[in-house]
Every structure is written in C-alpha cells, then in structure tokens.
Amino acid sequence: MKVLFNIVGTVALVLAIAGIFLPLLPTTPFLLLASACYLRGSQRMHRWLSHNRLLGPYIKAMEDRSGIPPSTKAIALVLLWASMSYSIYIVPVLAVKVLLALTGLGVSAYILFRIKTLKTSKRLPHR
Secondary structure, three states, X not given: OHHHHHHHHHHHHHHHHHXXXXXXXXXXXXXXXXXXXXXXXXXXXXXXXHOOOOOXXXXXXXXXXXXXXXXXXXHHHHXXXXXXXXXXXXXXXXXXXXXXXXXXXXXXXXXXXXXXXXXXXXXXXXX
C-alpha cells in the first residue's frame, strides 16, 4: 500500500509542477495530494517535500491555512488571464469562449475570495 501512495504522490507532484506552467492545471491541490500521499507512503519523501526550498513554504502555508502572499495572488491572476485571453482569442467556437471565460472567472473568484492573503509580517521566503 505504501508503494501505491508513493506512486500517486509522485504523479501528483509532477502534475503540480506542470500546473506552475499550465494555468488551467491546478498546482495547489496536486501539491497537497502529493504531501498527503507521501505522509502515508514515505516519511523521507514527505520530509523532502515539506522542506523543499521552493515548494515547502507553500505546502506549510496551505496546510496551516495561513494563506499566500499578495504578490503570488497577483502573479497567478496575471498568468491565468494572459493565457485565458489568448485561448479565448484563438478558439473559434463561441460556446467554448464562454466556457473559458466562466472558468477564468471561477478560478479568479476562488483565488481572490477563498484563499487567504498573508499579512506582510508573515511572508513566505523568496525563491
């Protein structure tokens, strides 16, 4: 069973990393899934992920529900809408354009209203 958790954790981690570059692929849920799987499958892998210089602070911030920095929210929204705008522009089907716009609005609302914003005194370490 531990092997299965490690495999699912690794797949989730790969998807989370891909989500950093692909705006419609969610990063945070896959990152949290990887953390949860590694917690059950391998303490060593969980410790590595939790203490990772780039991903560790975000896992900790999401696990303790402290939120993300305002700059991270801004970057996420800019990248989301840059890719959405381009996609909406090149897609010829009106229904797909509307679906893309609604998806972008939903993700934006989630980022703005459901994810807490860190206070300036609780910043995550820079990369």
